[in-house]
Amino acid sequence: MQDPQDHTSKPVETSNMPPAEAVPAPALAAQENWARETLEKLAFANLKEQQSDRRWKLCLRLAWMGIVIFVIWQVFSFGSPATSPSFPHTALVTIVGEISSDTEASAENVMASMRTALEDPGSRALVLLINSPGGSPVQAGLINDEITRLRALHNKPIYAVVEESCASAAYYIAAATDQIFVDKASLVGSIGVLMDGFGFTGLMDKLGVERRLMTAGENKGFLDPFSPQTGPQRVHAQAMLDQIHKQFIDVVKKGRGGSAQRQPWPVQWLFWSGQQAVDLGLADSLGSVDGVARDVVKAPDVIDYTQRENVAERLVKRFGVAVGEGSVRVLNKPVVLR
Numbered sequence: 398m399q400d401p402q403d404h405t406s407k408p409v410e411t412s413n414m415p416p417a418e419a420v421p422a423p424a425l426a427a428q429e430n431w432a433r434e435t436l437e438k439l440a441f442a443n444l445k446e447q448q449s450d451r452r453w454k455l456c457l458r459l460a461w462m463g464i465v466i467f468v469i470w471q472v473f474s475f476g477s478p479a480t481s482p483s484f485p486h487t488a489l490v491t492i493v494g495e496i497s498s499d500t501e502a503s504a505e506n507v508m509a510s511m512r513t514a515l516e517d518p519g520s521r522a523l524v525l526l527i528n529s530p531g532g533s534p535v536q537a538g539l540i541n542d543e544i545t546r547l548r549a550l551h552n553k554p555i556y557a558v559v560e561e562s563c564a565s566a567a568y569y570i571a572a573a574t575d576q577i578f579v580d581k582a583s584l585v586g587s588i589g590v591l592m593d594g595f596g597f598t599g600l601m602d603k604l605g606v607e608r609r610l611m612t613a614g615e616n617k618g619f620l621d622p623f624s625p626q627t628g629p630q631r632v633h634a635q636a637m638l639d640q641i642h643k644q645f646i647d648v649v650k651k652g653r654g655g656s657a658q659r660q661p662w663p664v665q666w667l668f669w670s671g672q673q674a675v676d677l678g679l680a681d682s683l684g685s686v687d688g689v690a691r692d693v694v695k696a697p698d699v700i701d702y703t704q705r706e707n708v709a710e711r712l713v714k715r716f717g718v719a720v721g722e723g724s725v726r727v728l729n730k731p732v733v734l735r
Contacts, residue, residue, distance in 0.1 A: 398617065421653075430610065432711045484519050484698065485696045486698040488523045488699075489514075489524050489526060490518065491525075492527045492529055495531070496566045496567060500532075502536075504536040510703050513704075517700075522694040523556070525556070525571070525574060527567050529535035529563065530562055533566060534645070536566070537570050538569070546571055549625070556577075557576070557577045557586075558684060559585060559671065559680070560583065561584065562582060565587045568587065568679075574683070577678045578682055578685070579671035579675065582671060630675070634691060657734045672678065
């Protein structure tokens with residue numbers, strides 16, 4: 398038995414393990430290396446991300462700059478051939494749609510295309526491929542005069558080939574060429590002039606609407622659709638149309654020569670099929686672009702010199718012309734060859 402008086406106790410055994418907070422030096426160094434490597438990896442990843450962002454921003458800026466340059470180039474360029482072929486060929490210029498100053502078939506576009514085509518030393522002749530119902534007598538007259546000038550300047554023949562239609566102002570142009578070729582089902586002719594519009598004076602009276610138009614000059618409101626047209630004004634308009642009509646007939650007779658003398662002028666405002674046009678002397682023969690190039694020009698290779706407006710250019714024109722266009726057209730009705 399233990400002596401109760403024995404107050405001595407056994408010594409407490411101590412552990413050989415270091416304190417919890419004490420970390421061996423190798424482990425601490427490993428942790429520091431791991432932390433340092435982790436920070437370096439994070440910094441490198443951040444740097445790579447920043448570089449990637451900068452590259453994307455640069456690519457986007459370059460892409461936008463390319464788009465802007467492309468649009469500007471498109472606005473100030475046309476669809477004509479980049480180089481002038483030197484080999485013998487037949488030059489082609491198309492006249493499609495309404496002939497007007499604000500369309501692709503404007504005098505400016507057509508004349509520039511014709512000049513480029515005939516200035517090429519390889520072109521043996523120029524073919525105007527026409528598919529148009531007509532348009533402005535002024536634009537047609539400019540093209541007609543330029544055909545005569547270019548033929549004499551370059552000493553090369555100019556032919557017209559008709560697709561679906563060659564009417565009114567389009568025929569005004571074709572009449573200046575050396576020969577006119579048509580399809581048997583083409584529509585040709587309509588040698589006439591018109592000026593159209595509307596009058597709303599009767600409707601305004603029924604609705605009780607008063608037109609308040611102030612002008613300086615007796616006939617300044619001549620073409621106003623909300624004002625009545627007087628007898629002298631109708632006489633003046635008709636005289637003007639008759640004069641333009643006579644100019645049209647004279648141009649056709651001069652251009653067509655003796656063949657136009659067979660045209661029944663009392664009904665010249667009608668249009669005819671291609672076969673009838675040949676029979677009447679309004680056209681020379683049936684034919685196509687390929688046939689004319691192969692059999693008439695003797696240069697079967699056809700090169701298109703037509704200057705065509707692109708989408709960007711049309712958008713620019715629309716933004717520049719659209720404002721107020723409707724009211725201007727109502728008050729200033731153009732004379733049209735139809």
